[in-house]
Amino acid sequence: MTTFASSLKKEIARVARKELREELDALRKASASHRSEIAALKRQVRELQVALRQTSRRADKALHTVAPDAPAEAPQRGRRAVFSAERLKAQRERLGLTQKEMAAYLGTSTLSVWKWETGQVTPRARFLPAILALRSQGKREVLRQLASSGGGAAG
Structure with a gap:
């Protein structure tokens, strides 16, 4: 077997x-x-x-x-201005503005400002000159412009 x-x-x-x-x-x-x-x-x-x-x-x-419809400025020498979410938020806080007031000043929505500040998106080229111009403006000047345009800032 x-x-x-x-x-x-x-x-x-x-x-x-x-x-x-x-x-x-x-x-x-x-x-x-x-x-x-x-x-x-x-x-x-x-x-x-x-x-x-x-x-x-x-x-x-x-x-x-720079956007083509932006006012012509003298050519700048040195470093090129670059958008930064942290700097935008710090600038807004320095000016004592809420996101809603910042949006009214820049002519955009509150959601856009929030997204710019959190770094989710970067602003379109047409908003950059206004954002960069904020660096040289003071709190009173911005609040005065908001009040004259009906932006609702308390000043």
Whole structure:
């Protein structure tokens, strides 16, 4: 009976190898297709990152240029003015304005001012001259302008 048992074991092993070979081939094919898809996705992500960097650079350049309808000023020498969320908030607090009053002064919404201050978004180019002009203005001057335009500032 030992020859029968060993023959049976050998036959079972042979059939099992045959079955596994077919399934492994299918898995290998699937794995190869997944690897090629992953490689294609990685290439696509790299291309999108490059495009994002280029777009970001273009947006930064556009952000730092003065709006065409802004009053012409003498060309400035030295460092270029850059928007900063922290500086905007500090400037608003220095002037003693609420976000609502700041929005009225700049001609935008309160939500925009909040988003600018939290750094979620940067202001459009048309708002930058007014924001940068705030640096040179005092609290009384800003409150006077708000009161004359009906901005509702208590002064």
